Amino acid sequence: MTFPVVGMVGGGQLARMTHEAGIPLGLKFKLLSDTPQDSAAQVVSEVVIGDYRDLDTLRAFARGCDVITFDHEHVPTEHLRALEADGIPVRPGSDALVHAQDKGVMRAKLTEIGAPCPRNRIVSDPADAAAFAEEAGGFPVILKTVRGGYDGKGVWVVRSETEAADPFRAGVPVLAEEKVDFVRELAANIVRSPHGQAVAYPVVESIQVDGVCDTVIAPAPELDEALTGEAQQLALRIAAELDVVGHLAVELFETRDGRILVNELAMRPHNSGHWTQDGAITSQFANHVRAVLDLPLGDPRPRAPWTVMCNVLGGDYPDMYQAYLHCMARDPQLKIHMYGKDVKPGRKVGHVNTYGDDLADVRERARHAADYLRGTITE
Numbered sequence: 001m002t003f004p005v006v007g008m009v010g011g012g013q014l015a016r017m018t019h020e021a022g023i024p025l026g027l028k029f030k031l032l033s034d035t036p037q038d039s040a041a042q043v044v045s046e047v048v049i050g051d052y053r054d055l056d057t058l059r060a061f062a063r064g065c066d067v068i069t070f071d072h073e074h075v076p077t078e079h080l081r082a083l084e085a086d087g088i089p090v091r092p093g094s095d096a097l098v099h100a101q102d103k104g105v106m107r108a109k110l111t112e113i114g115a116p117c118p119r120n121r122i123v124s125d126p127a128d129a130a131a132f133a134e135e136a137g138g139f140p141v142i143l144k145t146v147r148g149g150y151d152g153k154g155v156w157v158v159r160s161e162t163e164a165a166d167p168f169r170a171g172v173p174v175l176a177e178e179k180v181d182f183v184r185e186l187a188a189n190i191v192r193s194p195h196g197q198a199v200a201y202p203v204v205e206s207i208q209v210d211g212v213c214d215t216v217i218a219p220a221p222e223l224d225e226a227l228t229g230e231a232q233q234l235a236l237r238i239a240a241e242l243d244v245v246g247h248l249a250v251e252l253f254e255t256r257d258g259r260i261l262v263n264e265l266a267m268r269p270h271n272s273g274h275w276t277q278d279g280a281i282t283s284q285f286a287n288h289v290r291a292v293l294d295l296p297l298g299d300p301r302p303r304a305p306w307t308v309m310c311n312v313l314g315g316d317y318p319d320m321y322q323a324y325l326h327c328m329a330r331d332p333q334l335k336i337h338m339y340g341k342d343v344k345p346g347r348k349v350g351h352v353n354t355y356g357d358d359l360a361d362v363r364e365r366a367r368h369a370a371d372y373l374r375g376t377i378t379e
């Protein structure tokens, strides 16, 4: 048997869907997961339960894997370097991944390569944050812990020096950024392989609610053609400069005066790319798997003029299966993706994809299904 074993660190839904994309290729997956109940641990046949923060656990897990890749960015950088020193292909590699792990490192590198960013610098205490605000034209400013944030946790909108105290309590370095007056958030998603082949997906619009991704529209409606090209070129250039392997999501702000600024980078399949499962010729998950194995990449082009993804968050009704009857009967083209997670209010438990020729209709169908599954509407 010559098929490679892909080692996936992290048992969340991204691992689950990456595994799913490897099945038609006959690939074998080995998973390092926190608990047997994790989303991917429920479906992958070879699961190791263990702590990714422990180097011995990682080393034992990596034995028998042909390549290691990730469902999250939280493996300590020094552990990744140790695995690389052991001769294990880690993809993306530690030198690239550190830019998705540490927002301070990311901002410094992007500034060095001339990628457009909000004005920013590391600040040492609330008084320094106030000094930054002064330099940036006054409060409010954004403060972020450089590591460990997700879904808006670890990000503060700060209006005064007093308010600037909170972010420093975690004991992690704090990055200050000008508060960008953006019209919307975009994502430029690309996939790059070790031999340097890269593909760019259409640039998408991503709509956040309470700091959590709610809706993704592919392609971003009425996005200027030149700006689309600029965003795709920027993502490809960042990937090449940082030697990224696999899927790279470049989260962007579109400003009122028609510019794009980089918000952050994710080096793994990303929520803004879930639409590709049903809306692109090759999904982000399939292309991520191809990239980490250094196989030729698949066509990233869309299958329909419009695809919309809506996340399904947990609501007050734990029985989402009951809602399938209505959703499937109402919309035979609807694609439901559930992660096998317990339904808790506000938790991402799945997403739906719809596609078609008419954006308003495609959006309405995705919105309706997500709301119905959550239980916020009943008809």
Ligand code: ADP
Pocket: 118, 142, 144, 149, 150, 151, 152, 153, 154, 155, 177, 178, 179, 180, 181, 185, 208, 211, 251, 263, 264
């Ligand atoms: P996370 O790591 O939690 O995803 P982000 O850095 O993406 O954190 O920030 C979360 C959200 O906060 C963004 O999606 C955006 O809406 C807002 N935000 C972050 N940085 C800025 C900024 N410099 N200006 C304005 N809004 C921002």
